[in-house]
Amino acid sequence: MELEKFSYDNKIVKAFFIATVIFGLVGMLVGLTAAIQLFYPVFNFDLQYTTFGRIRPLHTNAIIFAFVGNAMFGGVYYSTQRLLKARMFSDALSWVHFWGWQLIILAAAISLPLGMTTAKEYAELEWPIDIAITIIWVVFAINIIGTLIKRRERHMYVAIWFYLATIVTVAVLHIVNSIEIPVTLFKSYSWYAGVQDALVQWWYGHNAVAFFLTTPFLGLMYYYLPKAANRPVYSYKLSIIHFWSLIFIYIWAGPHHLLYSALPDWAQSLGTVFSIMLIAPSWGGMLNGLMTLRGAWDRVREDPVLKFMVVAVTAYGMATLEGPLLSLKNLNAIAHFTDWIVAHVHVGGLGWNGFLTFGILYWIIPKMWGTKLYSTKLANLHFWLGTLGIIFYALPMYVSGVVQSLMWKEFNPEGFLVYKNFLETTVQILPLHMLRATGGGLYLTGAIIMTYNLLKTAGAGKFIANEPAEAAPLSATPAKQGGGWHHQILENKPVLFTVLSLVAILIGGIVEMVPTFLIKSNVPTIASVKPYTPLELHGRDIYIREGCFNCHSQMIRPFRSETERYGEYSKAGEYVYDHPFLWGSKRTGPDLHRTSGKYSNTWHYNHMLAPDAVSTGSIMPPYPWLFEQSIDKSLTAGKIRALRTVGVPYEEGYEQNANADLDQQASEITASLKADGVEVAPETEIVALIAYLQRLGKDIKADKVASK
Amino acid sequence: MYNNVLQGINHVAIWPVISFIIFFLFFLILLWWVFTADRNMIERMRQMPFDEASPDHTPNNPEA
Numbered sequence: 001m002e003l004e005k006f007s008y009d010n011k012i013v014k015a016f017f018i019a020t021v022i023f024g025l026v027g028m029l030v031g032l033t034a035a036i037q038l039f040y041p042v043f044n045f046d047l048q049y050t051t052f053g054r055i056r057p058l059h060t061n062a063i064i065f066a067f068v069g070n071a072m073f074g075g076v077y078y079s080t081q082r083l084l085k086a087r088m089f090s091d092a093l094s095w096v097h098f099w100g101w102q103l104i105i106l107a108a109a110i111s112l113p114l115g116m117t118t119a120k121e122y123a124e125l126e127w128p129i130d131i132a133i134t135i136i137w138v139v140f141a142i143n144i145i146g147t148l149i150k151r152r153e154r155h156m157y158v159a160i161w162f163y164l165a166t167i168v169t170v171a172v173l174h175i176v177n178s179i180e181i182p183v184t185l186f187k188s189y190s191w192y193a194g195v196q197d198a199l200v201q202w203w204y205g206h207n208a209v210a211f212f213l214t215t216p217f218l219g220l221m222y223y224y225l226p227k228a229a230n231r232p233v234y235s236y237k238l239s240i241i242h243f244w245s246l247i248f249i250y251i252w253a254g255p256h257h258l259l260y261s262a263l264p265d266w267a268q269s270l271g272t273v274f275s276i277m278l279i280a281p282s283w284g285g286m287l288n289g290l291m292t293l294r295g296a297w298d299r300v301r302e303d304p305v306l307k308f309m310v311v312a313v314t315a316y317g318m319a320t321l322e323g324p325l326l327s328l329k330n331l332n333a334i335a336h337f338t339d340w341i342v343a344h345v346h347v348g349g350l351g352w353n354g355f356l357t358f359g360i361l362y363w364i365i366p367k368m369w370g371t372k373l374y375s376t377k378l379a380n381l382h383f384w385l386g387t388l389g390i391i392f393y394a395l396p397m398y399v400s401g402v403v404q405s406l407m408w409k410e411f412n413p414e415g416f417l418v419y420k421n422f423l424e425t426t427v428q429i430l431p432l433h434m435l436r437a438t439g440g441g442l443y444l445t446g447a448i449i450m451t452y453n454l455l456k457t458a459g460a461g462k463f464i465a466n467e468p469a470e471a472a473p474l475s476a477t478p479a480k481q482g483g484g485w486h487h488q489i490l491e492n493k494p495v496l497f498t499v500l501s502l503v504a505i506l507i508g509g510i511v512e513m514v515p516t517f518l519i520k521s522n523v524p525t526i527a528s529v530k531p532y533t534p535l536e537l538h539g540r541d542i543y544i545r546e547g548c549f550n551c552h553s554q555m556i557r558p559f560r561s562e563t564e565r566y567g568e569y570s571k572a573g574e575y576v577y578d579h580p581f582l583w584g585s586k587r588t589g590p591d592l593h594r595t596s597g598k599y600s601n602t603w604h605y606n607h608m609l610a611p612d613a614v615s616t617g618s619i620m621p622p623y624p625w626l627f628e629q630s631i632d633k634s635l636t637a638g639k640i641r642a643l644r645t646v647g648v649p650y651e652e653g654y655e656q657n658a659n660a661d662l663d664q665q666a667s668e669i670t671a672s673l674k675a676d677g678v679e680v681a682p683e684t685e686i687v688a689l690i691a692y693l694q695r696l697g698k699d700i701k702a703d704k705v706a707s708k
Numbered sequence: 709m710y711n712n713v714l715q716g717i718n719h720v721a722i723w724p725v726i727s728f729i730i731f732f733l734f735f736l737i738l739l740w741w742v743f744t745a746d747r748n749m750i751e752r753m754r755q756m757p758f759d760e761a762s763p764d765h766t767p768n769n770p771e772a
Contacts, residue, residue, distance in 0.1 A: 085761045155749075157756040226757050236754040237742045244738050248731065266723060273724070277731075471761040504734075511727055 004152065004473055007466035008081045010368050012094040014463065016074030017361060019102060020067055021451055024357070027062030028444045034059050035437040037621070038588065039430045041612070044621035049113040051621045053547025057124045058112045063349060064122060064212060066105045071357040072216040073101070073140070076163050078364060079223040080144060083160055085153045085471040089146025093139050100136035104129060115545035116186045119580050120201045122208050123177050127188045130178040137174065141167045148494040152471040156494060158239045162219030164494070165247045165501045169211040172505065177204035181642045184635065187541070191646050194575025195262055196517055198583055203254035203509060210250040213348065214316075217356055218246075221289050221313065224356075228305045228363050234291035238284055246281040247501060249274050251508035256327030259336065260557040261583065262572035267512055268329075274508070275327035282320030289313040304379035308359030311387060315351020319344065337553055337587040339429065340401025343394045350390045350443055358386070358450060365454050371461030378453045385446035392439025400432040404587075409561040417564055422590040427617050526573035528703035531648045532695065534662040537639055538631045539692025542685050543582070546623065553584035554593040554696065567594035568700060577648050589620060594697035601669055602676040604690045626686040633659050633683065665691055 037043045037052045044051045077094065081087060088094050107129050111117075117124040125133070144167060148156070177200055180188035190197050226233050233239055255263060255271030290313055293300060300306045322344050326335050335341060366373050373379060407425040410418040419425050532540060543549070556562050558569040570593050575581055599607070603614065609627060611620035637655035644650045666682035669690055673680055680687060 079757075082760050083756060085759075152761070153756070153759075155753055155756065157753060159757075223757050232754045232758070236750050237745070240742050240745075241738060245735065248734055252727070270724060270727065274727075468763060469761040470763050507730060511723065 002472065003470040005468065005470045006087050007468050009077070009087055009091060009094065009465075010463070010467055011465045012088065012091070012098060013074050013078040013364070014368060014465075015098050016070045016077065017364065019098075020070040020074060020357060021361070021447075021454065023062055023066030023070060023105065024354075024447055025444070025451065027059060027067045028440070028447060030055060030062055031059040032437060032440045032444055035433065035440050038619055039433045039437070041619050041621050046622065046624065048115070048546075048623075048625045051546065051623075053550050054113050054115055054117075056550045057117060057121075057547060058109065060122060061108050061112065061124065062105070064208070065108070068213055068217075068349075068353045068357070069101065071353075071360070072166075072212075072220070073097070074364075075220040075224070075360055076144070076216065079159055079220070080147060080163065082469075083153065083157045083223065084147055084151035085469065086147055086151045089143050089150060093143040093146070097136060097139045097143060100132065100139065104132050104136060107132070111186065114186075115547075117544060117547065118178075118180060118188060118190065119544045119547075119549055119582060120177065120190065121205050121585060123174075123201070123204060126186050127178070127180055127182050128185060130174070130180075133174060134171075134178075137167070137171055141171065145494065145498070152474055154474060156497065157222070158233075158236070158243055159219040159223040160494075161243050161497070161501075162215045162222065164498050165243070165505070166211050166216040166219070168498055168502045169207065169215075169247070169251070169505045172502070172509075173204045173207050173211065176509075177201060181646050183638050183642045187635075189639075189642055189646060190580035192579070192581075193647065194578045194581050195264075195572045197579065197581040198258055198261065198575075199255065199263060199267065199513060201581070202257035203251075203512065206254035206257055207251055207505075209345075209348070210253075211247075213353055214250075215247065217316075217353060218242075218285055220356060220360060221285075221309070224360050224363060225289055225292055225309050225313070228303070228309060228359065229293055229296050229299070231292060231296060234288050234294065238288045242281050242285040242288060244504070246278075246285065248504045248508070249278050249281060251505045252512065253278055253327065255512065256332070257585070258583075259327070259329050259332045260559070261555050262570050262575065264572075270512060272327050272329065275324040279321060279324045283317060286313055286317035286320070289316075302376075304373075304376060304383055305359050305363045307380075307383050308355045308362065308386075311383075311390075312352050312355035312359060315347050315355065315390070319348035319352060322347070333557070333559065334405045335401060336557075337585070338401035338404040339397045339432075340405070341586065343397030343401060346393050346397070347390065350386075350393060354443070355386065358382070358447075361450065361454060365457050366461070369458050369461030369463050371457060374453050374456035374460060378449055382446040382450045382453070385442050385449070389439045389441075389443030389446060392442060393436055394439070396432040396435035396439070400429040400436075403429055403432070408565070409559070411561070417561065420565070422565070423615055423617055426589070426619060430619075524571070524573045525576065526571060526699065526703065529574055529576060529699040531577045531643070531650060533665055533691070534636050534640065534658040535665040535688050535691040536695045537643075538636070538662070538685075539688035539690070539695075540582075541639075542626065542631075542689045543692055544580075548592075549582045549584040551584075551586065551588035551620075553587050553591045555583040556591055556593050562591070566591045567697065571700070574697075574700060577643075579643060579646055579648070592693070592696055594701075595693050596696050596698035596701060597694065600676070601672045601690050601694065602678055604693055605673055605678055605680070605686060608686055608689065623686075626689060627680070627684060629685045630681070630683040631685055631688050633662065636662060 033043060034052055034055045037055065048054070077088060108125055111126060111129065112124060116126045118126060144163060179191040181191060182188045192200050222233055222239060252274035253271050255267045256275045259268050259272070290310070293306065293310065300310055325331055326341070326344060362373060362379055404425055407419045407428060412418050554570070556566045556568070556570045563569055607614040608623045610622050611618040636658045640650050640655040640658050663682065666687050669687050670680055670682045
């Protein structure tokens, strides 16, 4: 049998891992800043580009797509070549992928602080960047599938399965969730409205966690954990069951992000049931990873690589048990909108993604530079700083979440809310937020030490850009017929395999979404709900630009504690003109869905200028630029047209009169402000924002008045 | 933007039943597939990360 000589491309792996380290440090630093802003609002720097509402999406995007994303690509490129015994399909495509992805990150780093956002969590980037992501993702897919076609190994190892499922599913999720109608080059509206938008977004959001943060990293676990432990995975059969049941079940669970919301009840229940079922494959995978180390636990004591991986897999197990439990309605009622969820995602992010990435880095850098790790001591120090960091992060957030929830829900014997003022619950948890920032600081310090250690390691070795290899071509090794036809189908035919994965993930999404989209009774219409006026529309876009939804929900759940505090619970029919929906997922501040008429225009004016002066102790940053900048009335017509295209019933030709209506409404607001001694020009942004805030819940209140 | 093709969801109970049946069948087929798999092939797959095809070191096979 003749062996073909070829080489593995380590250069592309190196590039991706360098990007991981750099963006990891940046993303964590931004996260730490955001954490500090929540107890020292001065760290918002009074600049519009650095307020929490814009910094928070920058942090999540940097960590998910830049830190974890680059780690995924580096890890995939290294392992795929070796598992398929082939160099990547095309070096050129590899580099287009690398630089394309870094440019997307750069575009995100510029556009998010500028306030260009779609308001959809983890999908905030505007439409031109969405298109770029699609193109680069296709490049990645072609490169991987091309490598599969020219592979010299007939069978596909389970890690490759996880990579393929990732590629297919992320493509579907990204495209479906990003369908939007452009207004300008940097502004678009979601194609979907209200409840449908929420369902699509959380189908995406949930599965972005599943297929961007979980499945590729499980693939990495199945490759790097056995490599680092130098023993094969505990049970390969279990890994097969793990793979198929995980990708099949995961896709159904999205609605658990919307429990007690205006989403139809049957969809909520479906989400809960499949979430509970998800425990089985997740724990199967975790146990498979941990059991791989059986008989090697003595090495875990000494080897920092294994230490990081063990904590990573354990964190995966904890987060995937907690997730399903949080999707039980009774627990969700307590935890949703609180810091509990922040703790939950950081056990996953810091523990699972972060620690697995660190473990891989400590293993792969010495290997690619043909040397030993510079300092095991420093790596161990990093391990302990990181572990303490996770504990100091998660524990205070769990306590904070429970404290928040109990305070929000506490009634006195007379039946009134004990903490009627939301601010009391905010001030109470500030010390816990300080502890959390300490945890984040420890974790970041560990990552800085790692960077130094890895640089020293690389400096001591010599980088092997092209690692020589030799293997027989596929044509020289005929497929053995053992195992029966049904086994040949899956492991030998990557394209068929990919299609089957696609079918598996599509079933869940279709069953959930088709009824919500097609059945009228799922979104009961409310006659008094009308489209936004042009001024309110501008105000809403400012609300989106400033990222208000990062701290304020617009979803009052049907609990007495919430209807007492905020007013009537939210109905699906109220959101039919909301492109995008702005339900929010966290209450750092109070819900705003019934804000209309609660405060005077002047109150809002003063509050946006100096929140702390109006509500003593408030941690909301001031928004002085809203009082200097003016809305661009030339955009009004485009906004109206775009919204009409996606189904908002503005009359044909209304865009011509829209600005007249806008001026009229603005002058009413400025007149009322003037009566209180506040002089402001009618086209100032604050006027539009006040108009929007005074609209929230107005339709429902009007409905009540009319029916009386 | 979307049409209300169906007017109601009178038989909503059928959805969870369909979901359950789809998953149950899927899972049965999966188990059948796994447990009828050829043992040698499974073992070979399990060892794949250790066959790097590098000429400078022989493929290590830790449990062999």
